[in-house]
Amino acid sequence: MSNRTPEQLYADLATVMANAFPDRDISVTVGPETRVFADLGMASIELVVLGERLEQFYGRKLPFGLFLAGLRKQGAEDLELGNLIAFLETHV
Template sequence: MDMNADTGDVLEEVVAMLVGVVGEDFLLDVEVGPDTTFNEDLALESIEFVVLAERLQRRYGERVQFAAFIAGMDLDQIMRMTVGDLVRHIESRLRPAGV
């Protein structure tokens, strides 16, 4: 696991995971970036969130706990969550202590 991944690397990895979850054909009409919302832009279903969480777990291990990240949000925050929000969470969890 690369603990020093930069924003571009993490964003690329998250986008690749999303392609795997929702399918490349679906994303042909959507340019996924930091401001892309999971609900409105990607229309992710709850089962797709579960699959995404599993892929995040496999890639980043215990440090990036998607379920705990979402558990700290209310429904409105979850509905407005962007790819950038997730990338920032991943980066904050991968950052060495004290940085």
């Protein structure tokens, strides 16, 4: 488990997303139920880019592809940020 709190992980995510996608400001609107496709308007390739940027930020490889494939296997049609934070809690 991560030694970073969920609040710190949200702040990390906001920093990484602000750098990766400067046209989106997620810092004031996000919560655990915020959906990356429906609410943030991201495209699937942008999630792939986000995974790369998170790896750079934390300086380690993350099983982000397996995470995304697992969501699809479960039939999820979107990714809630709460799920992403839970993933980061486990892997960073």
